[in-house]
């Protein structure tokens with residue numbers, strides 16, 4: 001079983017959700033239910049399994065149900081039908097004290113508008129979660145200092161949020177979320193309010209932190225490039241329904257329908273595709289290749305292979321090796337051109 005299990009969640013907004021639920025279960029879609037009952041379908045039969053330690057991205061157009069989904073994970077809202085568990089524990093069965101403890105101890109949240117407390121300085125914002133948990137001042141300030149330094153803000157401890165740029169405020173938001181050492185980070189459009197360059201820095205920062213911390217991260221975005229860059233897996237929502245869940249390569253190479261295809265059209269494929277996803281696998285009885293120009297690791301992205309291709313001949317073959325340096329496949333120059341031009 002995966003760490004977070006979401007099973008057959010329906011969320012219907014309106015005065016009598018149960019009445020519209022029957023229609024939804026009968027297969028009526030969001031527009032039809034709105035027309036017939038005046039109810040809005042937020043989520044329609046969504047089931048997801050999220051692994052411990054993975055960065056799981058949820059994406060979709062505005063109104064597709066992304067925020068509704070993440071709000072179920074901290075139980076800001078409850079589903080009309082369905083079940084949700086964390087580590088085997090049914091979070092919908094928690095009473096108020098258990099729910100408060102769950103939110104404080106096991107979840108960290110990072111918001112689009114940073115959500116910092118304006119009258120508290122950086123130190124006191126980052127230490128806030130620990131303060132709520134009753135941690136002594138000395139200990140919480142030591143922990144907060146560590147995280148402030150970790151997100152690159154050492155020296156800013158006594159500044160107030162309005163003295164910081166948006167990017168810096170979101171670093172504080174990230175440090176605050178991490179300070180309580182939560183199991184799960186919930187990030188709803190956390191970088192969407194930032195300038196493109198700052199946003200890209202924050203994505204890199206998050207990936208660096210994640211490589212060390214291995215948190216379970218549920219990250220919401222409407223930007224496919226961001227999803228492909230940071231996501232181990234990506235779920236795509238449309239009108240409250242899940243249309244595809246897959247690794248970045250799967251989304252780009254095998255979009256489930258026209259909606260996903262439309263998202264992927266402008267993607268820079270060289271940043272997403274890796275050697276493994278386009279190689280021809282070797283058969284164990286195959287003869288060694290004699291015209292290999294160079295070797296690459298299975299995880300190498302095409303953007304890193306391209307510069308080397310320039311210096312090799314038309315018929316050159318790239319051998320793909322695994323962690324044990326065994327050749328597991330090969331790529332012809334043409335494979336790369338095809339993959340990029342598709």
Ligand SMILES: Nc1ncnc2c1ncn2[C@@H]1O[C@H](COP(=O)(O)OP(=O)(O)OP(=O)(O)O)[C@@H](O)[C@H]1O
Nearest residue numbers: 013040041042061062063064065066067068069222
């Ligand atoms: N509290 C609510 N009451 C009524 N309808 C709601 C409520 N919250 C969300 N909805 C509806 O549910 C659907 C999904 O909304 P949601 O906010 O989850 O979308 P989203 O994917 O997060 O969009 P955005 O990218 O704009 O943030 C929308 O049709 C929205 O109108």
Ligand SMILES: [Mg+2]
Nearest residue numbers: 066067068188
């Ligand atoms: Mg939203």
